[in-house]
């Protein structure tokens with residue numbers, strides 16, 4: 001029997017909704033990711049035999065030296081304490097252009113005996129902390145040029161890979177991909193190549209593997225008894241506002257899953273949306289908004305405040321008072337809609353800088369329902385443009401909001 005801990009989608013280097021932590025000289029979002037990672041490593045060291053991370057370690061294929069050093073420092077630590085750590089690159093870690101490498105290249109780190117960076121399809125045999133031997137099949141993120149050698153599409157490719165394998169003992173799959181049927185609201189759609197998508201039946205039809213540990217979809221999702229997404233380490237966007245975040249603890253005995261627990265983190269930054277439509281007759285719109293802010297408990301959260309009111313009521317809004325009540329939050333955006341009494345149209349003013357993706361969503365909203373089907377496409381194009389800017393995320397967001 002061995003005990004595993006599974007996390008995914010850490011996105012170290014993500015800076016959206018964050019700010020510079022002056023003491024540590026690192027963005028608050030990355031700092032939180034590192035703190036949660038430290039917590040998980042500690043849990044794994046005390047209560048498990050091996051730690052798995054199923055992709056999207058970094059937000060971009062070009063993390064800053066600081067971010068890379070912080071992650072590698074933790075790998076070196078895992079090696080030192082004798083905790084095997086197994087991980088694969090996700091789509092965020094792999095450059096889309098041909099020729100350049102992912103960021104997991106340091107010989108000093110990746111040649112260590114307890115570090116298993118699996119950047120190619122294949123099996124690795126690993127002795128875990130309690131001396132048991134396990135076989136891990138890696139399915140790192142693949143573009144169509146990569147799966148082409150295994151099959152005509154991503155589903156056939158994975159099916160062929162699994163069929164060909166002959167192994168005995170405790171076997172595990174670790175993959176960064178979309179299982180079709182699992183809804184992917186949160187990952188940016190990749191417009192440069194086909195999505196790496198596999199039907200769940202491909203995994204279900206094989207009894208060679210005790211568990212399938214998945215990454216890419218940020219919501220914690222159970223696809224089957226022994227097939228799951230652990231979900232991202234913390235919410236990256238407002239799309240993940242309702243998710244619970246944590247890690248999966250599991251036990252495998254004789255190549256069968258014998259225990260599974262999702263353990264939610266106690267402390268992580270929550271995203272909260274406050275959406276208010278103020279009654280047209282209301283004489284104190286500021287009070288209505290303030291009351292809503294108080295009820296929401298905004299302390300240490302990332303807040304999106306969105307209110308609708310008439311032109312007349314707008315004159316009674318005390319924006320400084322509203323902002324005062326949002327001060328305890330870690331970050332806030334305020335958006336207002338003006339309800340036009342003479343028609344059903346609303347117009348919108350954006351009070352504070354928002355990220356480019358949200359800005360495009362707002363634009364689609366303003367344009368109305370006939371524009372809705374273009375929304376997804378527009379966001380894809382925006383992502384593509386942001387990728388083409390080809391500078392690290394921190395600079396990118398600053399450049400745009402300036």
Ligand SMILES: [Mn+2]
Pocket residue numbers: 055056090091092176187215216217
């Ligand atoms: Mn991903």
